[in-house]
Amino acid sequence: MNFKNLVALGAILLVLFVILTMTCASAVDNSTDIVKEQTEDMVSINEQNNDNISFSNENEALEVIIENNSSNVNETNNSEVLASTENKEILTVSSSDSVLTSTVTVKYKEPTLKQRTFTIGGFKAVLSKYQYKKLYQISSIEDKFFDEGYNDYYYVGEKFKGYGISTTGLWYSVKVKTNKFIKVKVKIGKKIKYKKTRAYMHFVYGEGQCGIAYRHMVFLTHNYDNPGYDYSKVLGKSAKYFSKCKHNTNFVKLNKSKLSNINFVYKKYSVY
Structure with a gap:
């Protein structure tokens, strides 16, 4: 094999080496992106654990739950709940209950001379x-x-x-x-x-x-x-x-x- 052929073969091998190197780098980048996306998903899930909003349409009842540390508001069609877990005090109001009941007794008021x-x-x-x-x-x-x-x-x-x-x-x-x-x-x-x-x-x-x-x-x-x-x-x-x-x-x-x-x-x- 003469000198020109050796030079040509060396050039070909060099090109193949460069291509292989670029392919490996791209694979590493793709692997990095996948790991990054998984990490972001995990962070999103963790954030949802701290601040969770869920909607349920089961049995035609709409439920909205907002949890943030110690505060809780829950509302459904069957009952309305006003709640605060701060100091462990919870106020619950149900649509089937009487929110405010009072017995009003109207007492006859003696009329004035003008009224009579x-x-x-x-x-x-x-x-x-x-x-x-x-x-x-x-x-x-x-x-x-x-x-x-x-x-x-x-x-x-x-x-x-x-x-x-x-x-x-x-x-x-x-x-x-x-x-x-x-x-x-x-x-x-x-x-x-x-x-x-x-x-x-x-x-x-x-x-x-x-x-x-x-x-x-x-x-x-x-x-x-x-x-x-x-x-x-x-x-x-x-x-x-x-x-x-x-x-x-x-x-x-x-x-x-x-x-x-x-x-x-x-x-x-x-x-x-």
Whole structure:
């Protein structure tokens, strides 16, 4: 083999050596990357052990758990849990439990003189404390009368807790003197007389001899305004107030209710 051939062979061997060296280096780098990725995965797993967030959709219940050292918040559809493991104190709230329960007893508050004073036009009347309470409570007592089925074994004309029983429920009625006197034209048979009499306010709830079921009413009346007389008519400027009334389902709001024509109210709110 001549010198040129030896040189060529040496060059070939040198090239092969370089290629082999580069291949080994690449393998080492790849091995290093794999080890690095595994190490990073291990670090990520370790971090998740310290700060773990998991979601579960088993049995349609969503659960979110966040753990960070000693704090824990857990919420699911079936129960809501507010928890803190700090100092080992845990507060748990379940949707099936009553979070806040309280028994509220509303005690009847004695009305003031102003609350017991009612006005129609220039007429004024003051209910006694007893009368006010009777009118104030009748609606709720009537509810109890129906709810507990007392109407099944009580009859029209009887009493229930001091109230009359009608075909539609309970009723109560009271007349109270006003601060004014009026003149009335009265006809008895063929005789016509002029009378001076005190005006009254007639308070009524429910359907008794007068009034409307389930509604409070107050209107002006007088001593000669009854079936014992063939005819009676109030005279003077105040006469217009004797055809009006105040009405409301809520007794507390009765005094501030607007005046309405009595015949219109009976026609609109009568149950028959």
